[in-house]
Amino acid sequence: MEKQNSDTSRFLSTGVPGLDTILGGGLTSDRLFLIEGEPGTGKTTLALQFLYEGVRRGESVIYITLAETRVELKAVAQSHGWSMDGIHVEDIIPNENILHPDHQFTIFHPSEIEMGMTTQRILDTIEKYKPTRVVLDSLSELQLLAESPLRYRRQVLALKQYLSGKGCTTLFLDDRTALSGDLQVRSVAHGVITLELINQDYGSERRRVRIVKYRGIAFRGGSHDYKIVTGGLVVFPRLIAAHTRVHTERKQLSSGIAQLDTLTGGGLDEGTSTLLSGPPGTGKSSLCAQYVYAATQRGQKAAMFLFEEAANNLLLRSTGLGIDLQGAIDSGLLIIKQIDPAEMAPGEFMQSVTDAEAGGARVIVIDSLNGYLKAMPDERFLATHMHELLTYLGQRGVVTILVGVQPGVIGSNMTTTVDASYIADSVIMLRYFEARGKVRQAISVFKKRVGLHERTIRLFTMSAKGIQVGDVLTNFHGILTGIPTFDDSDCHVLFDDENG
Template sequence: MQAQQSSSDSFLSSGVPGLDEVLAGGLTRDRLYLIEGEPGTGKTTLALQFLNEGVRRGESVLYITLAETLVELRAVALSHGWSMEGMHIEEIIPHESTLDPAQQYTLFHPSEVELADTTRRMLAAIERHQPVRLVLDSLSELQLLAENPLRYRRQVLALKQYLAGRRCTALFLDDRTALSGDLQVRSVAHGVITLNLIDQGYGSERRRLRVVKYRGIAFHGGTHDYRIARGGLSVYPRLVAAHTRQSVGRRQLSSGIEALDTLLGGGLEEGMSTLISGPPGTGKSTLSSQFVHAATSRGEPCAMFLFEEARHNMLNRSQDLGMDLAPALAAGLLTAQQIDPAELSPGQFSQAVVAAVTRGARIIVIDSLNGYLNAVPDERFLVTYLHELLTYLGQHGVVTIIVGVQQGVIGPNMSTSIDASYIADNVVMLRYFEAEGEVRQAISVFKKRGSGHERTIRRFSIGTGGIVVGPVLRGFHGILSGVPTYSPADLDAADLGAADGAPR
């Protein structure tokens, strides 16, 4: 199998953002496709997008409805801001006269008469409009009229051959409400797309799309998140880093603080991910903002994805510490997007990150890992999601900074909800410690793959002047536990931060 090219005359665009990418280019012309899913998954919306794309390209399109009325279809289109001008609609639904007992069939079974009449009217509509794109909604009605699997399969096969001979690309919708759940049409169709709706314990539901079958095409397998909003479906293809492998040069990006760069062995390398870990309030978000401020001051684009902190709070906090990010936002060098984990699917978030990279972002900040965890519906796959995302960013030469919040403040019981330190290329640790009746902070680099780095533990403080990385905390033992021991005779005043100008 091979990927197709959407520019080829042999393929049609689905009209759904992201779906053509999943399909490796689009829909093969003159074929029958099955769109299946329970009611409410968005089949009708997808079908209307498919036909609207045809109208936009000047093609003849036809929607044959066996269940929904024209009024109902227009209401769906109106909710998305679409016009149905140029779209042919054929209603083939039972007339209200069928409720009259006098009109009931006695000699023949109703299904025999109704199936023949339905087929006749469908073929007449197709002959009349000669569509390039066709939607049949829905197969459940045909299946109920056919009554048995053999008759149903033959009916679908006959329609398939009929449409192929008229150079028509068709979407058959199946809402799975028929009495029999057989897979007759799956075996007949050239391609099968399944739409699923997954209930969540909290927040909005998750919607997943999967291409079950697509003959002769190396489509993008697995499940892909999608969303229905005003304007229709948007599909977010599952991120696979292997699809975008490329070699990039690596240079170090400075933090703008000489002492911090020294601790890091010169700065953070492009294509590397850094986990900044520590208890709440130690300055993790401020440290990530410092790297962003330094980069945007050099004219390098950045993007921040905020799960925990409100966007305006982040901007105000940074400005108070001498890192005004507002000019970078106004100039388009910085995007700061506030994420609601309950409303955003993992696929949608990944595509937002990819879009930022496409716009040229050199530093991506994810604040925080805990918020990202809440965005993943199944915790078992968090590491896989994170690995693919970090690999993708690394292959594009992006500096990725992830904030990881640890539970607990001081002592040996500090922990994280998930250990991502082995996935990240670099690990920067922030810690509280108690000394001389004060709660102070320390910074150290536990791991760095891109270059050598200091193995020391330094004083770390944040004041009105911003971040201050002080001298090495010599003479202390057990700083990482939060309750160090030391000998005052072994300490210089600078070791406690008195000489570095940092606020005590």
């Protein structure tokens, strides 16, 4: 028998870029890999992508099926817009003649006959096409034919040695439908990839891929989200901020409003995250739009991810404040993405944000943090996901602005749904308060990790003239309670304008 390739530095692409990233480059050539998962997880689709990548590179590839027919495989390919040209299919499936009484075995158990016939057809197919990529679907059929664990393990070991000796990189698919759930093949395989299907109480199901084992390779551990779309599997590698540390020169992002920049100590620092917190309607999203507009006016790119408000509503409202976001979109400096949370996994959202950063976005807005956390109630550790994302963006010098909606309108007991000290580097607070018979707004900076900032509370207004940050409310006490006391003699100075 020929010796298998001992070069462990040569990788074959799976045809799925995100999966190649997780695997540390792809699949080691001339080795056996196990793809396991329940029906519906996309094993067949992944296998076809693996073979199509081989066809694209001019390799001989073969799909050996013990369960699905050639017609069924063709239907799967057509659903993704693929052609079966270049993929040799060998369907080793008992035909309808087995139902005839004359073909029922009496002296020998059917498995004793069928196992030998199945194995011989597999070997004959390999000899005929001399493939470099092989898919065997599925192991459950072999396990049932083998009957005993010993015979099953020996059969798999023999196939592994034979295929490796022939220079084949092989995927064994296991749908876990056999009678016993033993781990025979896991110990034999060079690598094990598990596909998981997780049902949600609301929204579409979630799919995750995990590398259980990969000998000699530093793969990216943990669970990674993926989805099946027209065109195959799309994998979203888990974000690990520690792997992307870079050092950049830090500057400050001006809002375009002088008094607001004074309040924040010169502007928002690059590489930091800022939480805009306050009750509904205080102007948090509008303030985000102002920062984005100021950045695009300087020629910087920006991206906004909306969980709650429709993009069209944001554009209309911003236009009413004199903030022309549509012009920034038309010039290619701004992208606004409306997130459908019921259909999006955390990993997919992370990928969208990092893609925006890779596309040059220097300001990224997530509106709102509450919407993100509530959108995926069945997901765990969403706050940790967000912290990792903000760390990644911060290391790359991006200004990230988060919107946090506080329950309640006026009062001192309003709280946020997240730990602001854990999530954000800076916190800008917007508040309602009552004065002279009207509900007014105030703005202040509660926290800033980088540099100094004003500790004052200023008047905040929005009108057709735009966003305005007014004077310090020096004669007021109890602004944060919503019902302050003040020296009435100075009120006309602060509020003597047509907007209240």
